[in-house]
Amino acid sequence: MSPVFTLSLHSIANRRLSVLLTVIAVALSVALLLGVERLRNDAKAGFAQTLSGTDLVVGARSGPVQLLLYAVFHLGSATNNMSWASIEHLAALPQVQWLVPISLGDSHRGHRVVGSTADFFAHYRHGDRRPLRFAQGRPFEDKPAEAAGIFEVVLGAEVAARFGYALGQRIVLSHGSLGGEGGPRFADHADKPFTVVGILARSGTPVDRALLVSLEGIEAIHVDWHGGAPIPGLRIAPEHVRKFDLQPKSVTAALVGLKSRTAVFRVQRQINTYPDEALTAILPGATLQALWSLVGIAEKALLAVSALVVAVGLAGMVAVVVASLGERRRELAILRALGARPRQVFALLAVESLLLALAGIALGLVLLYGAGAAFAPWLSSAHGLQLSLGWPGVGEWRLLGAVLAVSLLASLVPALRAYRYSLADGMTIRV
Template structure:
């Protein structure tokens, strides 16, 4: 007579309640960590890629492509040198260029980067899947001493249109004296994008020139002070810029224009393709990604080892139980399948709970990751790629459960009924 293995398996699991719960929790946490690292890796890469959506070329001073991408788009580090604004503006008239947005970096406000640019920034720069920038309040800057702030700046500092702010000379820990004599008025707040724009203060290129009229060589000129109302008497056309974002009429011309810029005589310039350079950046940090995945896989292995240890340790106490099952008609194969099903069900329960834990953590941590690190972690149950990882975990669980199942298979009826002293 065939014994009801599913009924016996569930009854056996319920009988060992505490050990079962602890084993399921251990597997759930390990699965959540493995899938969480994979999800964070993919979402972080997508968030980085979304920062340069719609931009075909980035042009700056000749140097390293990765460094140009980092300081122009992600505002990490500083340019070794600026380029002449006239040289950049000459590219605007090129037959293949649809739009050009110059950038001037170097100043800051309370730890946030100040980006000097033009009104074209709000018309042409896109994020995500070619999503244009939107204002949640106010408008773009128009006057010299007007500024637009990103969503994170507004939330962290409590700014709204009409707020007065003062810029600092220099960025980060190197910020020097403030431009306190030339305050700015916030005119607009941008919608959150999950990109470095959220952590930026955007002003006009004329404003960058205006606040540095009485500065030279990185410090204020002694005895010289030009009040804000008099700056319009000076030429506020930008002399130098840090980089420029370029969009093309036809993407098929991107390699030709890149080669033309990189080999042009005169002031040395470098044009990079954001997507290609981003892939290069990810190859640099690829070792870290693989290390994180290896650690996560090791944690899963530890969780499965705990599953095996729990089942194996219970075999001695269950030898009488297994012998009774044999006496009632269960064959060695039935005992083998009983132990195998127990381990697989525990692994399935732990994997399912791990997916739910990851979903809850994703939903809870997503706003914080967006606000603090600009990483858009999308709450979701499971993706096709994550299903492959989950299948690998379950496959490993089946292999691991063969150990206790084979031991139970070898127990004979006489061995189970014998009283050991």
């Protein structure tokens, strides 16, 4: 072990309290920087995997991002609906393996109601092609024989947890999607309540915040409505809705799975040029990436703030070392008197600062993995965010390398000051 390194260790041990506080400050800043980077990457991966296994999302003619927002994330409103005839035409295409229609427009206490078929539970995939799982209950019935079976609802995990709903409970849907909890609503379908038959497990997707009902259920609550408003003086009881034609005339969008992914561009072109109706078909993966690029400025700003925190931590480390030089002038002068060269004094201070930075980085990694292990189950259950606890990735190693490089540069400040102290300055008694 070199004398400079040995002297650095002894000097650090002699100032252990101030050194410990400095290392903790650097460690917290490094843990924050790496934590933000890991959350950013994991959130991006989860965002990109909101919908997997679906080859195309189809809706009325609109922009790709807008179609993705309302069809997958249930944000905003559709420019128009697509006719049921178009749904039947798409389902009959030889390249199409399955099709799941989606109908939006109603809500419950600020949460979207999604009308679909039981195929939604069979074909909706997220993450690494993971299916939706039921925490309790079962899916709603598709084309039930009894009228009561039409009014069944499956709740997303967040809806059930937020309002404390349980199986068998009856809830009322609201027309329109403008009203949050306690906010304004156009009208309630109080005469046709739905019964909770299933509660989904958390998936980390917009499904957690939705209520799923059958397309027939959507039609049934509107049989005594016309033009988006209830018909005055007309009220059809729930037990009589089976007498009416409950096949929808139009839906909001459709999720499409193909028999071969090689046909995706050909089918997309067929849909986009469909002569009977103006439709748009998008590739969800490519559109998700485009959407992330739009909202990615926030993650970059957060990463920049974390980098500034690291800079502040390193500046504090430099300040502590520089402040200690006033007390160590005599020590450094004695080293010079014993034969230490200026470059060795320079190396002594540089090594000390670098050791503090390395200790801070190591402790920061320990804090990161400790916090990750502690909060990963909560993030998964409460927010559906799957936090990775593996070995640092390439991007994280680059950040650590950058922190180490900046630490090395920062260590030059006290080292240069020590280098410039002369033997006479150190041995002079100041009064």
